Amino acid sequence: MTTGKQTIWRLVQSCAKKLIDMGNTPFTRSDLIKCVRRKNPRYEENSINPIIQGITDNLRGGAPGAVGKYILHSVGRGLFVLRNGVPRKRAQARATTASNTEQKDELGLLRAIEGEYLTIGKYHFHKICDIRPEQDNSGRILELLPQDRYNNKDNLPLNKYGAGPFCKFKIPNNYNFPDVYALVISGSTKYIGECENLSSRYNMGYGNISPRNCYAGGQETNCRINNLILKVAKSGATISLWFLETEDYKAIEANLRSSETPEWNRV
DNA sequence: ACTTTGAGTCTTGCTTGGGA
DNA sequence: TCCCAAGCAAGACTCAAAGT
Missing domain, CATH: 1.10.10 (Arc Repressor Mutant, subunit A)
Structure with missing residues (x-):
């Protein structure tokens, strides 16, 4: 042509x-x-x-x-x-997906400052954002199988959660401090964790499963949580991420995990 | 109008370490 | 041993600007 x-x-x-x-x-x-x-x-x-x-x-x-x-x-x-x-519609849909969440960063922080918070135990968590996995042209959540891209020269088996499928999402890049975080599905706290750098933990961990992590020796937890998020997102439920900025994140996380026993945490 | 270059940023793949 | 998280190096990608 x-x-x-x-x-x-x-x-x-x-x-x-x-x-x-x-x-x-x-x-x-x-x-x-x-x-x-x-x-x-x-x-x-x-x-x-x-x-x-x-x-x-x-x-x-x-x-x-x-x-x-x-x-x-x-x-x-x-x-x-x-x-x-x-189609224009799709471009708009994309505007709500992870790759552009940075545009909403300041809004997210603003909400936190203004006092939109969630009480877990005796702590007040601030909202970061809703987690929306990336979608395809028709608005359907993209399901990924990154394990296919791994050059498995050592013939490693998939880890327990490595079969996927997985989704891809991002959170704002400016949460670079130690904190305790909570994943909340439709108002119910499903997972509590801690980290030194929340943005990095999500954007290069939970939100983006690398091929190597699907196999034995990879980060099983990333695979497991990502897959759970995908399932929940497909069901149409709202997934939101909350944080508590603290230097004492390990102790507080341990405390909350034992007192709240979130469904997605393992002992 | 098209091609080339190169610096800076981001992602990926992998390893290591701490705690239960 | 398992779970969870951090860090590093290499390569891929983005972006801008100059050259043909």
């Missing part, structure tokens, strides 16, 4: 269509680059990258060329869909 000179952006566009035809959407930057290079090996990855950036409507910079930013839409780091196939 494309006519004229096969510039990089034209090749990227036709590759995107091809990947969608193969049922591969959203597709990765690597998928696109491999496809373009198959069509024309003369183009180097370093040349294709900024073109992809340039024709993606929600990425800044890059080399837009003649066509403008009307070809691709980024739906996550390194993940794209064809922009023509992105």
Whole structure:
């Protein structure tokens, strides 16, 4: 269908269509680059990258060329869909998913400061955000099987919770202090934990299951909690995350776990 | 209009350590 | 031994700007 000179952006566009035809959407930057290079090996990855950036409507910079930013839409780091196939509704839905929760950070903190709190034991927890797993084009929660991406050269078995499926979510990045946190489902406290850096714990732990963690020796707890969150999210229940900033987080967490015995905590 | 370069940021994969 | 969490290095990705 494309006519004229096969510039990089034209090749990227036709590759995107091809990947969608193969049922591969959203597709990765690597998928696109491999496809373009198959069509024309003369183009180097370093040349294709900024073109992809340039024709993606929600990425800044890059080399837009003649066509403008009307070809691709980024739906996550390194993940794209064809922009023509992105209904406005979906873009709005995406605005409520994890990747953009930072926009709501300040609001979250504001609520905390203004006094929206939850009492667990004798402690007042402040709300951070609701947890909303990433969704696909149709608004369905994305179910991921990251274990397939692990190069299991040692033939390790999956750990007890490694089969998944898993979801992906993020919380705001500015909760970088020690605290006790609570996962609350529809008003009921399901899990209490502690950490030195909440944002890191969630965004690089519970919210994003790495392939290695699905196997023996990986972080089983991350797999287990993520899978529970996925199940709850699919049921339509609201999942919210609450925190108590404290230097005494280990003692308070232990105390609350024994007094509250949340369903998702193990002994 | 298109290509190339490179710095900075983020993610991934893995290891290690503390506590029960 | 199991559960939970922290830290590090390497590679992937984003972004901006200059060159052709």
